[in-house]
Amino acid sequence: MSLTTLANISAVLTERVKRDLKAAAGSNGILSKTEQAKAPDYVKKAADEFRKANPNSRVTVSAMETAIAKKALDLIGEVNQPSGNGKKTLTQAEATEAARRDASLGFTVLEAFQVVSGKGGLNEDDIAKKHVNTGFDADTVFKTFKTEQEAMNYRDPKGRQVAWLVRSTDELLKNTYVSGRNDLWAQRFEVDKLSGALTVTHEH
Numbered sequence: 001m002s003l004t005t006l007a008n009i010s011a012v013l014t015e016r017v018k019r020d021l022k023a024a025a026g027s028n029g030i031l032s033k034t035e036q037a038k039a040p041d042y043v044k045k046a047a048d049e050f051r052k053a054n055p056n057s058r059v060t061v062s063a064m065e066t067a068i069a070k071k072a073l074d075l076i077g078e079v080n081q082p083s084g085n086g087k088k089t090l091t092q093a094e095a096t097e098a099a100r101r102d103a104s105l106g107f108t109v110l111e112a113f114q115v116v117s118g119k120g121g122l123n124e125d126d127i128a129k130k131h132v133n134t135g136f137d138a139d140t141v142f143k144t145f146k147t148e149q150e151a152m153n154y155r156d157p158k159g160r161q162v163a164w165l166v167r168s169t170d171e172l173l174k175n176t177y178v179s180g181r182n183d184l185w186a187q188r189f190e191v192d193k194l195s196g197a198l199t200v201t202h203e204h
Contacts, residue, residue, distance in 0.1 A: 004090050004117050008172060012112040015173055016194055017068050021061045031059040041104035046071060072109060075102055115193045124175040124191040131198055132165045132179040152183040
């Protein structure tokens with residue numbers, strides 16, 4: 001089955017919206033007009049619509065999450081195949097059409113598609129390699145492996161030190177990695193598929 005199911009697209013969209021709203025509203029869960037002005041365009045538009053429809057209500061983060069999720073699903077419904085197997089998935093052409101129809105929220109849908117399909121601008125493996133493969137001398141060689149066991153068992157035929165990298169999981173919103181030297185792991189970290197941010201989780 002295609003990875004670009006509506007469920008996967010929705011999961012990435014939900015996480016993206018939560019992050020954007022949290023960054024805009026801070027910890028109190030309320031989006032003020034000042035905070036709204038600094039938010040992404042799709043959040044601004046949704047907040048304006050909410051304020052117009054609910055003039056006496058506070059613009060809460062939870063209300064915005066619900067409103068934006070509905071708008072996104074409605075937009076996807078406009079461009080998605082109406083029936084058959086294709087109804088449960090989103091194609092690149094459909095995601096691109098969503099971005100064409102709505103330059104703010106639609107572009108966010110397209111970004112979610114790119115993350116899920118792996119066709120976005122970020123390359124998490126390259127980010128991980130750059131993090132690990134830096135500052136080595138001539139007596140050290142960098143290699144990637146499929147498993148930690150394979151990495152730890154490897155011996156360089158020229159007797160050099162081996163700095164290695166293994167991608168341990170490929171998840172919907174992040175990839176996790178292990179890096180090490182020779183027969184020891186040194187660091188475990190993850191790379192966020194939405195932002196490209198790298199976070200070290202364990203070291204020794």
